Amino acid sequence: MSRQPDPRNQRTRSAVKAALVDLLASQPFDQVLVRDIVARAGIGNATFFRHYRDKAQVLEEVAQDFFEQASGAMLPALGDRHSDLGARHLCRFVDKHRVVYTALLTGGAGGQIRADFVEKTAEQAFALAADQPLRLPGRLAVIYPLSAIVAILAWWLGEVPETPTDEVAELIARLVFKPMSEY
Amino acid sequence: MSRQPDPRNQRTRSAVKAALVDLLASQPFDQVLVRDIVARAGIGNATFFRHYRDKAQVLEEVAQDFFEQASGAMLPALGDRHSDLGARHLCRFVDKHRVVYTALLTGGAGGQIRADFVEKTAEQAFALAADQPLRLPGRLAVIYPLSAIVAILAWWLGEVPETPTDEVAELIARLVFKPMSEY
DNA sequence: GATTTTTGATACCTAATGTATCAAAAATAT
DNA sequence: ATATTTTTGATACATTAGGTATCAAAAATC
Numbered sequence: 001m002s003r004q005p006d007p008r009n010q011r012t013r014s015a016v017k018a019a020l021v022d023l024l025a026s027q028p029f030d031q032v033l034v035r036d037i038v039a040r041a042g043i044g045n046a047t048f049f050r051h052y053r054d055k056a057q058v059l060e061e062v063a064q065d066f067f068e069q070a071s072g073a074m075l076p077a078l079g080d081r082h083s084d085l086g087a088r089h090l091c092r093f094v095d096k097h098r099v100v101y102t103a104l105l106t107g108g109a110g111g112q113i114r115a116d117f118v119e120k121t122a123e124q125a126f127a128l129a130a131d132q133p134l135r136l137p138g139r140l141a142v143i144y145p146l147s148a149i150v151a152i153l154a155w156w157l158g159e160v161p162e163t164p165t166d167e168v169a170e171l172i173a174r175l176v177f178k179p180m181s182e183y
Numbered sequence: 184m185s186r187q188p189d190p191r192n193q194r195t196r197s198a199v200k201a202a203l204v205d206l207l208a209s210q211p212f213d214q215v216l217v218r219d220i221v222a223r224a225g226i227g228n229a230t231f232f233r234h235y236r237d238k239a240q241v242l243e244e245v246a247q248d249f250f251e252q253a254s255g256a257m258l259p260a261l262g263d264r265h266s267d268l269g270a271r272h273l274c275r276f277v278d279k280h281r282v283v284y285t286a287l288l289t290g291g292a293g294g295q296i297r298a299d300f301v302e303k304t305a306e307q308a309f310a311l312a313a314d315q316p317l318r319l320p321g322r323l324a325v326i327y328p329l330s331a332i333v334a335i336l337a338w339w340l341g342e343v344p345e346t347p348t349d350e351v352a353e354l355i356a357r358l359v360f361k362p363m364s365e366y
Numbered sequence: 367g368a369t370t371t372t373t374g375a376t377a378c379c380t381a382a383t384g385t386a387t388c389a390a391a392a393a394t395a396t
Numbered sequence: 397a398t399a400t401t402t403t404t405g406a407t408a409c410a411t412t413a414g415g416t417a418t419c420a421a422a423a424a425t426c
């Protein structure tokens with residue numbers, strides 16, 4: 001008889017992930033210690049390792065949680081038309097979860113997290129776009145727009161966070177989507 | 184009396200940097216151990232720390248060595264006109280030093296190295312472009328094209344290395360420079 | 367050839383990761 | 397409610413990698 005999921009399980013994992021996000025806002029990922037995480041999460045040292053192999057796995061899970069949602073908001077934008085609408089949708093979504101995305105995209109871990117995101121989202125996007133003809137060669141059709149969009153989002157959240165959401169969407173639409181649709 | 188530079192100095196530093204580049208081709212930067220580096224470089228452990236604070240500093244120096252040159256090839260391309268020419272120049276330069284750039288841009292360390300490169304080159308580019316009016320707001324004028332170009336180069340070297348050099352240049356010109364000049 | 371500097375080997379210290387154990391607490395089953 | 401199972405936190409500890417200290421030998425400079 002398979003037993004029910006223990007609430008303590010989920011509670012611990014949430015606490016760990018939240019703690020990492022907090023810490024990422026103020027320091028690079030590779031400077032975050034497991035001890036910092038467990039301290040901030042208010043759990044024991046051993047408990048951490050019962051749930052995660054290392055801190056990298058936590059980051060993976062954190063990123064996946066949020067980027068899965070971001071992908072959902074971004075993928076439609078990669079389609080041929082309505083890309084303006086897609087860009088607006090995406091930017092509004094990011095704005096709504098601004099705190100987390102700021103930590104993920106602009107924190108010290110930025111470089112690697114962004115690369116991971118592009119890589120993982122690219123897989124999904126490439127599979128999803130299998131039916132429609134791509135204008136760019138191979139995986140560049142998804143890697144290029146994803147990289148460009150992520151760069152713009154990171155600039156927005158990190159350097160000019162007061163920029164109106166729809167203005168950023170307009171930038172993305174004109175710099176990324178329009179050129180691709182004209183290629 | 185300032186003494187001449189000791190040949191052993193330069194020899195050690197070169198060996199260390201070459202060793203790191205070798206290792207980066209097959210594993211992520213944060214998985215490379217200082218011990219691996221000294222072993223591959225054929226030097227003693229203490230000698231390493233006499234020259235570098237940590238492995239991050241080695242990476243910095245390696246990246247700077249090569250990216251300084253790449254910047255030189257890339258910066259003119261960020262100017263208003265002759266961008267097609269600039270893109271070709273850049274791609275040919277990267278092609279000439281293909282082995283190193285492949286290790287740097289597509290190795291496991293990719294994400295962070297690329298981010299660092301964009302960040303550092305952006306500073307130079309932003310200073311250099313101070314006189315000419317920028318079409319994009321703030322630092323985005325340099326961050327965006329740099330990120331996009333680096334993404335395309337990484338795709339080229341890592342996934343479709345047989346693509347003709349000038350074809351990649353054409354992609355960059357049409358996807359990145361043209362849209363910016365029209366903005 | 368004498369002097370200075372760098373080097374490699376070895377040993378060692380430290381900090382951080384990761385594991386083992388066990389009694390207490392929390393969830394579940396009866 | 398009470399018994400059982402599972403998770404937890406504390407402590408202690410093993411391991412690994414970073415980093416330092418020392419010193420005789422080798423290499424460069426004078």
